[in-house]
Amino acid sequence: MDFVNDRGCDFRFSLHDSRIREIAxxxxxxxxxxxxxxxxxxxxxxxxxxxxxxDKCDLDECSVWVFDETVYRGDFSGKAIGMKEYMRQYSDAEFEIITEGYFGYNTTLTGWIFEDGKKPVSAVIYILNSGDMTYRIDE
Known part of the structure:
Protein backbone atom coordinates (compact mmCIF):
# COMPACT_ATOMS: atom_id res chain seq x y z
CA MET A 1 0.00 0.00 0.00
CA ASP A 2 1.39 3.43 -0.96
CA PHE A 3 1.05 6.69 0.97
CA VAL A 4 2.30 9.82 -0.81
CA ASN A 5 3.78 12.39 1.54
CA ASP A 6 2.03 15.78 1.36
CA ARG A 7 4.98 18.10 1.94
CA GLY A 8 2.66 20.86 3.15
CA CYS A 9 1.00 19.11 6.09
CA ASP A 10 1.68 17.01 9.16
CA PHE A 11 3.41 13.72 8.50
CA ARG A 12 1.60 10.51 9.30
CA PHE A 13 4.81 8.51 9.31
CA SER A 14 8.11 8.76 11.11
CA LEU A 15 11.44 7.20 10.22
CA HIS A 16 12.99 7.84 13.66
CA ASP A 17 14.69 4.62 14.86
CA SER A 18 14.27 3.02 11.42
CA ARG A 19 17.27 1.38 9.83
CA ILE A 20 18.03 1.74 6.15
CA ARG A 21 18.97 -1.78 5.08
CA GLU A 22 19.49 -1.10 1.39
CA ILE A 23 19.53 1.84 -1.03
CA ALA A 24 18.64 1.34 -4.69
CA ASP A 55 10.71 10.09 -7.38
CA LYS A 56 12.50 12.41 -9.81
CA CYS A 57 15.72 12.13 -7.85
CA ASP A 58 19.10 13.06 -9.33
CA LEU A 59 21.86 11.20 -7.47
CA ASP A 60 24.35 13.91 -8.43
CA GLU A 61 22.38 16.27 -6.17
CA CYS A 62 22.37 13.87 -3.19
CA SER A 63 25.22 13.60 -0.71
CA VAL A 64 26.27 11.98 2.55
CA TRP A 65 28.49 13.42 5.25
CA VAL A 66 30.28 10.61 7.07
CA PHE A 67 32.05 11.51 10.30
CA ASP A 68 35.02 9.70 11.80
CA GLU A 69 33.15 8.88 15.03
CA THR A 70 29.85 9.54 16.73
CA VAL A 71 29.37 13.30 17.08
CA TYR A 72 27.70 15.04 20.00
CA ARG A 73 29.73 18.19 20.71
CA GLY A 74 33.11 19.68 20.01
CA ASP A 75 35.44 19.20 17.10
CA PHE A 76 34.79 16.58 14.47
CA SER A 77 36.13 15.44 11.15
CA GLY A 78 34.96 13.30 8.31
CA LYS A 79 34.21 13.42 4.61
CA ALA A 80 31.44 14.45 2.25
CA ILE A 81 30.70 11.96 -0.52
CA GLY A 82 28.12 11.60 -3.25
CA MET A 83 25.23 9.18 -2.92
CA LYS A 84 26.66 6.93 -5.65
CA GLU A 85 29.90 6.55 -3.70
CA TYR A 86 28.00 5.97 -0.46
CA MET A 87 25.96 3.21 -2.10
CA ARG A 88 29.17 1.50 -3.27
CA GLN A 89 31.30 2.03 -0.18
CA TYR A 90 28.61 1.28 2.43
CA SER A 91 26.56 -1.37 0.61
CA ASP A 92 26.75 -3.77 3.58
CA ALA A 93 26.16 -1.12 6.25
CA GLU A 94 22.95 -0.04 7.96
CA PHE A 95 22.02 3.57 8.58
CA GLU A 96 19.94 4.13 11.73
CA ILE A 97 17.85 7.28 11.43
CA ILE A 98 17.88 9.43 14.55
CA THR A 99 16.26 12.58 13.17
CA GLU A 100 14.58 13.48 9.90
CA GLY A 101 13.85 16.84 8.33
CA TYR A 102 11.80 17.85 5.32
CA PHE A 103 12.37 21.21 3.66
CA GLY A 104 10.63 21.68 0.33
CA TYR A 105 12.17 19.04 -1.92
CA ASN A 106 15.10 18.35 0.39
CA THR A 107 15.09 15.49 2.89
CA THR A 108 17.75 15.34 5.60
CA LEU A 109 18.36 12.19 7.62
CA THR A 110 20.82 12.22 10.51
CA GLY A 111 21.95 9.09 12.25
CA TRP A 112 24.56 6.44 12.70
CA ILE A 113 26.18 4.08 10.22
CA PHE A 114 26.67 0.52 11.50
CA GLU A 115 29.20 -1.78 9.82
CA ASP A 116 30.13 -5.26 11.05
CA GLY A 117 33.20 -5.23 13.27
CA LYS A 118 33.39 -1.41 13.48
CA LYS A 119 32.19 1.21 15.93
CA PRO A 120 29.22 3.23 14.64
CA VAL A 121 29.87 6.67 13.17
CA SER A 122 27.60 9.67 12.76
CA ALA A 123 26.35 10.62 9.30
CA VAL A 124 23.95 12.94 7.50
CA ILE A 125 22.13 12.00 4.29
CA TYR A 126 20.86 14.77 1.99
CA ILE A 127 18.30 13.77 -0.63
CA LEU A 128 16.97 16.20 -3.23
CA ASN A 129 14.03 15.12 -5.35
CA SER A 130 11.39 17.06 -7.26
CA GLY A 131 8.77 14.31 -7.38
CA ASP A 132 6.73 12.49 -4.78
CA MET A 133 8.05 10.97 -1.60
CA THR A 134 6.09 7.76 -1.14
CA TYR A 135 5.90 5.41 1.84
CA ARG A 136 5.39 1.90 0.40
CA ILE A 137 4.11 -0.40 3.12
CA ASP A 138 4.72 -4.15 2.83
CA GLU A 139 1.47 -6.10 2.92
Missing part, protein backbone atom coordinates in the same frame (compact mmCIF):
# COMPACT_ATOMS: atom_id res chain seq x y z
CA UNK A 25 18.37 3.68 -7.67
CA UNK A 26 16.71 2.97 -11.00
CA UNK A 27 17.68 6.14 -12.88
CA UNK A 28 14.72 8.15 -11.60
CA UNK A 29 13.69 6.86 -8.18
CA UNK A 30 15.85 6.52 -5.08
CA UNK A 31 14.51 3.75 -2.83
CA UNK A 32 15.34 3.24 0.84
CA UNK A 33 14.52 -0.28 2.12
CA UNK A 34 13.71 0.07 5.83
CA UNK A 35 13.37 -2.41 8.65
CA UNK A 36 10.44 -0.43 10.08
CA UNK A 37 8.28 2.65 9.53
CA UNK A 38 6.09 4.18 12.21
CA UNK A 39 2.59 5.48 11.55
CA UNK A 40 0.94 7.74 14.08
CA UNK A 41 -2.78 8.30 14.46
CA UNK A 42 -4.68 10.02 17.25
CA UNK A 43 -4.81 6.92 19.41
CA UNK A 44 -1.92 4.65 18.47
CA UNK A 45 1.45 3.96 16.92
CA UNK A 46 1.63 1.23 14.28
CA UNK A 47 4.88 -0.30 13.03
CA UNK A 48 5.23 -1.50 9.43
CA UNK A 49 8.04 -2.72 7.22
CA UNK A 50 8.47 -1.14 3.85
CA UNK A 51 10.27 1.36 1.66
CA UNK A 52 10.46 5.07 1.04
CA UNK A 53 10.64 6.13 -2.61
CA UNK A 54 11.91 9.51 -3.80
Missing amino acids: YDGNTLTLQLDQLFQYTEDKETVFSGKVLF
